[in-house]
Amino acid sequence: MYTTNRKIKKMGAARIVFAIAVAFFLHSCADLDEDPAISQLAPGKYTSLEEFSLGVTGIYSQLRNAAQWTTFNVFGWAGDDMTTHIASNKADFREYDQMVPSGINNRTVGNWRDVYAMIRAANNVIESSVDMEVTDTQAYDRLLGEVYFLRGTLFLHMARIHGRIPLPLTSVPEIDIKLATQLEVYQQVESDLLKAEGLLPDIYPGVQPGAPRPNKGSAKAILSRLYMTWAGFPVKDNSKYGEAATVAKEVIDNSGSHGFGLLEDLEDLWKVDNRFNKESVWTIAYSDALGQANRKYGILGMPPENGGWAETFGEVRFYEDFPEGPRKEATYRTDIDWKGTTSLQFPIIKKVTGPVGDLNLSAWSTDRNDFYMRYAEVLLNYAEASGRSGSGSADAWEALNKIRRRAAGKPFNTPDPSVDLTSGDLGELAFTERKWEFAGEYLRYADLVRMEKVEEALNNVRRTPLDPNIPLRNPLLGSTSTDNYFAPIPQAEIYLNPNLDPNN
Template sequence: MGTAKIALALIVAFFFQSCADLDEDPTQSQLAPGQFSSLEDFNLGVTGVYGKLRTAAQWTTFNVFGWAGDDMTTHKALNKAPFREYDQMNVSGDNPRSLSNWNDVFSMIRAVNTVIESAEGMNVTDQDGYNRLLGESYFLRGTLFLHMSRIHGRIPLPLTSVPDFDIALASQEEVYVQIEKDLLLAESLLPEIYPGVEQGAPRPNKGSAQAILSRLYMNWAGFPLKDNAKYTDAASVAKKVIDNHSAHGFELLSDLNNLWKVENRFNKESVWTIAYNNPANLGNRKYGILGYPSDVEGGWSETFAEVRFFEDFPEGPRKEATYRTDLDWKNFKDQVQPVFTKIAGPLGDLPSQWSTDRNDFYMRYAEVLLNYAEASGRSGNNGADAWEALNKIRRRAAGKPHNIPDPSIDVTSGNLAELAFTERKWEFAGEYLRYNDLVRMERVEEALNDSARTPLDPNIPIANPVLGSLSTDNYYAPIPQIEIDLNPNLDPNN
């Protein structure tokens, strides 16, 4: 074994020895290899993975690919170069944020593999409890694989706790098949609702697994595989969630303004929540002052709204809930960009600090509804239920009750798929989701070319003009070069 591979082996060994430190209570987790002797051990193993997830997801690095979308941008200078590379479609193999995220997520996947193996063959009296934890483990692995595939496209698929130093990249289809397998297992094992947890499924239920499956199938149906049959699957599984949303504890919040308030950090709209606890030094470090320029609230100038996207955004209650329109952003001295309410927080809600109690709504029920509407349209099923799913989002965006039909808002004809796709553009602005939509529909060039991003106000320049290619061969971020150096099988050109 070469020196580099020996070093990697030592890193893996250290991970298994030290990962217990990543849980809420360092004495209450178990990720070391070995057979679990009780469901308590099994539960501690799973919560140990959540400790790692929180440690990784608390940073913007976890969502670094979001900057490639036309909805958000970063500072034009300062220490934001790794984010600017994504913002400008010019990501290098040495991007430190890519490497950090790669290491974090694959260490979580190895941890899940250890938990699954340690739970094999257990003799238990509480079969439901065992199934729940096993389903949760497969949910975590499938969701993490999907998270990485949306960033890098083809990825390796480690399925055991034993490191494979020569593992190769899987094909895109193999990646999706494995994610589907994990999530279907999770769906079969998880309960309708996880007992004893807050709203928003901070520990997933059956509906959470089905929701992520709908996201998988939307990607599978689009670029690069373009398997149109998966739109039928996406619509079918999203409909399962919709039909049983009450049993899973899911529902749209009535007022978008309330969705982003700290007091509603656990709410019914999130179909899977990554929870934080700032007083316990387990805060979320993606929000608050990171969304302000330096001359406002002592901002850290990391996550801004794109000017043209803001200018094009339809006026109304949803725009008011998405952006801090109370701020005179055109007169900012540091950088002239609008501020996201979703990042900086509603007026007076988030303190002027970099670590907060805000939870992450990894996927919202709104996305399930729009997945159903768009996938139905693209698979040729323009039924009344699909239009209703779209109209629920449109009504709330207009400040109307989402469950009450409103002829002044509702649409019942036209291109359902494209109407739903456009609705996603506005609904999820600033949530690190837009770029993936552009990729799956091959609309990166359409959205990111200079004319599409140039502000309507001629006095405002594009903060970070695109430097890289907008063609399909530049849609995904490269595998970190140091990983390829350690294992040439991860080079997509091999």
């Protein structure tokens, strides 16, 4: 279908230079800075792979611009692992932290606008690439697979925040589009990711480790996250645990061909020098020197006494309950006396500030990449899904134990009776392991939602700290029942289209 040559449309000199620059960054640095106005080349059909490539990289540019801010992960503050300043200009984060996010929350509004702009761009790129006649079918398939991967992943990202969402699938605006059911959302995400899996290569050629351009394993990894979500609240289709286990195991069995694996030392993940690494199964890349910085880290996790902006901290009770050992040391900064601060007294998350000496304490614009999903999650998806589907094989226990061994500072591939588990409720044990492994990575709340453990977890973490010298901060104000699990759709969107009101 795509084997006939078509005369390539001539590009202006400026556009050719631009295309070469984009290709250089994507293949050497995996950085994604390009002008979406040029990249999408609307209107009309693409007549060359160069145009198609610019359309795809334009979506990445939008993604980086959105994901560089904590707005992209604002729902992370609803979990029991993270909190924010008790006053200051952090009201939008506190709304999530205290379970009272409003329809006019600026972070909600900004994230909705940014993500749906990317989805519209993806729809335009898909439509513009239809019926292209090319000789390099592998390059065509890679690009098309990327667009489906991005759209499916973004739909899932929004569903984990808002629950029911609209599913625009064309570039033509649907001014009266309705909310899809939760099942329809998951089915669409599945469709997009399966298409991506079929089109993407085992590993994307010419990019850094960590899949800054997704590969077949990246798509399967996100599929495992989808199926874990689908099996939980609100759809609660238990059959999806089996599918989650199957697809996660496929990633594990082919991890070498996808370039995936665990790092030996968890703390190494958070060092800038390791911003491209094999543990990330999909990476959002940044470069401060090129004006493409990540602005979620460094100073944002420091208290005012240290010149920090006091935006992202650990919950005290969660920190107190966290098992002692190398993983806790890799998660929190213990070199700073956070209990001695006068204004906040919150644990400092090392995953935010960086390890000691790695980031300047005044840094707010950094080279840190985002590991949107780690290989560790694939292993724990496999372990938990296997346990919950009643097929707790030796391989599933081994997947769990690899994470436990590394957490204890031991070689993860070497069995160790002092650490390994071989009996018990594998599903619950893996779920608990996730709690500690992904602390401070904006993932915990989605786990609490799917397992309907929000009330249990938040009521525990908002108790008076075990240390009597630390006051309770940011108490719960909203309901922890299932009808308050998801963030409201921005009120401005509902004014424009009443069909987006879930009460209609």
